Amino acid sequence: MSAKQDQQCLIRLENIYKQYEMAGETFNALDGVSVTVNKGDFMAIVGPSGSGKSTLMNVLGCLDRPTSGTYYLDGAEVQKLRDNKLAQIRNYKIGFIFQQYHLLPKLRVIDNVELPLVYRGMSARERRERCREALEKVGLGDKLHHLPSQLSGGQQQRVAIARALAGRPPLLLADEPTGALDSKTSREVIALLKELNEAGNTIVLITHDPSVAAQAKRVVRISDGRLTEERNEAS
Amino acid sequence: MKLSQGVKMAWHSVYSQKLRTLLTILGIMIGIASVTVMVAIGNGTAEQVKSQMQGLGTNLLTANVVGRGAVTSITLEDAEKIADIDGVSAYAPVISGSVTVKYGTTTYSASVLATTPSFAEVREYSVAQGRFIKEIDGAFAQKVAVIGSEVAEELGMSNPVGEKITLDGVPYKVVGVLASKGSSTTGSNDNIVIVPIQTARVVLKTDAIRTLYVQAESEKRVDFVQTMLEFHLQTFFRGDEDSYTVFNQADLLKTITEVSTSMSTMLTYVAAISLLVGGIGIMNMMLVSVTERTREIGIRKSLGAKQRDILFQFLVEAAIIGGLGGVIGVLVGAGGSSFAGKWMNSPVAPSVDIMVIAVAFSMGVGVLFGFLPARRASKLDPVEALRH
Ligand SMILES: Nc1ncnc2c1ncn2[C@@H]1O[C@H](COP(=O)(O)OP(=O)(O)O)[C@@H](O)[C@H]1O
Ligand SMILES: [Mg+2]
Numbered sequence: 001m002s003a004k005q006d007q008q009c010l011i012r013l014e015n016i017y018k019q020y021e022m023a024g025e026t027f028n029a030l031d032g033v034s035v036t037v038n039k040g041d042f043m044a045i046v047g048p049s050g051s052g053k054s055t056l057m058n059v060l061g062c063l064d065r066p067t068s069g070t071y072y073l074d075g076a077e078v079q080k081l082r083d084n085k086l087a088q089i090r091n092y093k094i095g096f097i098f099q100q101y102h103l104l105p106k107l108r109v110i111d112n113v114e115l116p117l118v119y120r121g122m123s124a125r126e127r128r129e130r131c132r133e134a135l136e137k138v139g140l141g142d143k144l145h146h147l148p149s150q151l152s153g154g155q156q157q158r159v160a161i162a163r164a165l166a167g168r169p170p171l172l173l174a175d176e177p178t179g180a181l182d183s184k185t186s187r188e189v190i191a192l193l194k195e196l197n198e199a200g201n202t203i204v205l206i207t208h209d210p211s212v213a214a215q216a217k218r219v220v221r222i223s224d225g226r227l228t229e230e231r232n233e234a235s
Numbered sequence: 236m237k238l239s240q241g242v243k244m245a246w247h248s249v250y251s252q253k254l255r256t257l258l259t260i261l262g263i264m265i266g267i268a269s270v271t272v273m274v275a276i277g278n279g280t281a282e283q284v285k286s287q288m289q290g291l292g293t294n295l296l297t298a299n300v301v302g303r304g305a306v307t308s309i310t311l312e313d314a315e316k317i318a319d320i321d322g323v324s325a326y327a328p329v330i331s332g333s334v335t336v337k338y339g340t341t342t343y344s345a346s347v348l349a350t351t352p353s354f355a356e357v358r359e360y361s362v363a364q365g366r367f368i369k370e371i372d373g374a375f376a377q378k379v380a381v382i383g384s385e386v387a388e389e390l391g392m393s394n395p396v397g398e399k400i401t402l403d404g405v406p407y408k409v410v411g412v413l414a415s416k417g418s419s420t421t422g423s424n425d426n427i428v429i430v431p432i433q434t435a436r437v438v439l440k441t442d443a444i445r446t447l448y449v450q451a452e453s454e455k456r457v458d459f460v461q462t463m464l465e466f467h468l469q470t471f472f473r474g475d476e477d478s479y480t481v482f483n484q485a486d487l488l489k490t491i492t493e494v495s496t497s498m499s500t501m502l503t504y505v506a507a508i509s510l511l512v513g514g515i516g517i518m519n520m521m522l523v524s525v526t527e528r529t530r531e532i533g534i535r536k537s538l539g540a541k542q543r544d545i546l547f548q549f550l551v552e553a554a555i556i557g558g559l560g561g562v563i564g565v566l567v568g569a570g571g572s573s574f575a576g577k578w579m580n581s582p583v584a585p586s587v588d589i590m591v592i593a594v595a596f597s598m599g600v601g602v603l604f605g606f607l608p609a610r611r612a613s614k615l616d617p618v619e620a621l622r623h
Binding site: 058061063064083084087088090091092096098102103104106107115116118119120121163167 | 236237240244247248251530531533534535536537538539540541542543544617618621
């Protein structure tokens with residue numbers, strides 16, 4: 001791989017396996033996955049339920065380690081790192097967007113959004129500034145002091161997106177971000193993600209909705225833990 | 236993560252479960268409150284007794300005569316014989332009563348102690364102005380009086396020495412004023428008038444001695460002097476031990492010290508048990524809380540919280556819960572102490588030391604019993620936790 005490609009490359013998975021022991025048998029949830037994602041990409045991962053999408057997402061998100069294989073994220077080999085180091089990588093390099101939003105219900109919008117920055121030890125003033133900026137980006141600049149329960153599902157997901165953006169991570173990881181939303185709101189959220197991608201954010205998105213996948217620049221299909229390229233606008 | 240931010244987070248969690256927190260800290264609160272109250276009462280009583288004792292010397296023996304049949308008191312000569320013991324440095328027989336003191340047109344009620352010159356030494360009084368009563372005053376039954384500072388003040392005497400006063404109408408000349416000794420529970424030490432024992436009959440209408448103070452020359456001799464004193468009294472009253480009582484200051488002091496020591500030991504146990512029970516309560520609450528908040532922990536971890544961030548958050552929560560129990564307990568205890576003091580009309584002395592220690596210990600208990608749940612929380616696998 002050339003130096004230029006290396007610079008462009010944000011994620012590089014090489015022969016990733018994730019194995020689970022089930023009743024004495026080894027089961028490959030990820031079965032030799034190799035893929036690279038360039039900076040600025042918008043990649044959708046599609047596949048049926050149980051095919052290994054979430055498992056892949058957990059590995060990509062440094063929430064879980066692969067059983068074997070190598071994972072380079074932003075130039076660093078991460079699969080062998082200790083828990084604390086992984087936490088730091090999640091904090092600085094990854095912005096998560098979950099299907100269930102995963103906001104803390106007792107915290108106000110702004111307090112939710114600033115959480116990743118709190119764990120960075122950032123000063124209160126800087127946090128406020130960044131959060132305001134992120135919330136404005138998702139169109140919720142006027143909902144800073146609301147509780148999540150006072151917002152609609154679409155708005156909550158946008159808060160979650162703002163939280164993912166607040167730390168300005170190089171990678172946004174979305175696991176079925178529209179799975180809990182109606183089709184109109186889904187379209188809005190996907191439009192927002194697309195907009196963010198156009199502004200330079202790298203996005204990896206998991207979905208089983210073809211209309212959502214259609215919005216991505218690139219689609220890969222996973223089945224039984226194996227990845228196949230389905231469409232890539234760049235190539 | 237910054238410390239202040241962790242504390243803020245923890246406080247937020249504790250605050251958002253007010254009722255549960257309150258119920259959890261109830262045990263610690265009640266324990267700390269009752270210990271605070273009991274310590275305050277114990278301290279108050281001990282201080283009171285001590286100040287009372289300070290009015291008397293530690294080498295002092297007090298013989299009280301109740302008498303029997305025809306012999307209900309002793310005479311001056313009897314007193315001399317009874318106190319004739321090796322190791323006695325001084326003794327003072329006392330006849331006491333209450334009189335109305337009059338100076339000019341001002342009247343005042345005080346107690347009169349008719350005694351001998353050695354009374355000053357035995358009871359550790361000193362004279363601020365003039366002189367104490369002397370042997371010669373007694374020998375000639377002089378109507379002279381030494382008055383307490385409070386008496387002088389109450390009668391409005393600016394320069395009492397040489398002035399005339401009357402005690403129940405009997406004229407006396409003031410020859411001295413006692414230096415103030417402050418008050419004890421038995422009343423003011425300064426509200427007294429001392430006259431020669433030989434004049435007791437005229438002012439108190441009696442010469443029956445019922446109190447005899449005997450001072451041993453050293454603490455070591457107290458026991459011996461007490462034995463001999465009891466022996467003499469027993470002989471005098473022909474073996475009737477109910478006719479007299481002998482108090483030993485040192486014994487009394489020892490008993491009080493023993494009582495207060497065993498009381499504070501008991502209080503320590505009460506405190507320890509209530510803290511233990513409270514600690515288990517905190518552990519229980521925290522374990523439930525960790526289970527309930529598994530998803531929150533997963534979310535925090537996915538956002539970059541390290542194990543130590545989660546550990547810290549839960550430990551601080553436990554410390555806050557414990558500390559709150561301690562603080563509220565101490566406050567309730569302080570209120571309870573002053574209420575108990577008024578209600579039982581007994582002196583209370585709340586101990587600030589104990590309060591500070593109580594709060595510190597409550598927080599410590601929180602941390603100690605919060606450790607297991609906090610560790611469990613910090614070790615949760617983020618993938619598992621997020622699935623909740
Ligand atoms: N912790 C686990 N233990 C055992 N099997 C697991 C575990 N996690 C996932 N799997 C299995 O791995 C496969 C892929 O799961 P997952 O990645 O969740 O699929 P998807 O998200 O595509 O529906 C499934 O068959 C699932 O049962
Ligand atoms: Mg899934």
